[in-house]
Amino acid sequence: MIAFVIIFGILAIGVVLVVHGTVVKNRWGVNLGPVYCPHCKTPFPMVRKPQSLSQAMWGGSTCRVCGTEADKWGREVASPARFQNERSSR
Numbered sequence: 830m831i832a833f834v835i836i837f838g839i840l841a842i843g844v845v846l847v848v849h850g851t852v853v854k855n856r857w858g859v860n861l862g863p864v865y866c867p868h869c870k871t872p873f874p875m876v877r878k879p880q881s882l883s884q885a886m887w888g889g890s891t892c893r894v895c896g897t898e899a900d901k902w903g904r905e906v907a908s909p910a911r912f913q914n915e916r917s918s919r
């Protein structure tokens with residue numbers, strides 16, 4: 830019974846993280862809409878090829894036209910690799 834409560838609690842936390850992340854557009858969110866390059870407005874392909882570990886984990890793409898790296902919300906990634914220092918852009 831305790832194991833069930835723990836598993837259910839972890840699942841609930843995961844759901845809250847994803848829903849909250851989708852609302853505030855952080856890396857936990859799920860973006861099902863189209864994403865465009867922040868510089869040249871080229872649409873990113875729906876099936877993406879991750880260029881780095883953080884892109885594989887958190888989403889995001891590198892523009893094949895101008896090379897700009899953007900997250901899965903189409904926002905430019907200023908400094909790749911240090912995503913734990915991610916500044917809030919609000």
Ligand SMILES: [Zn+2]
Pocket residue numbers: 866867868869870871892893894895896897
């Ligand atoms: Zn571009």
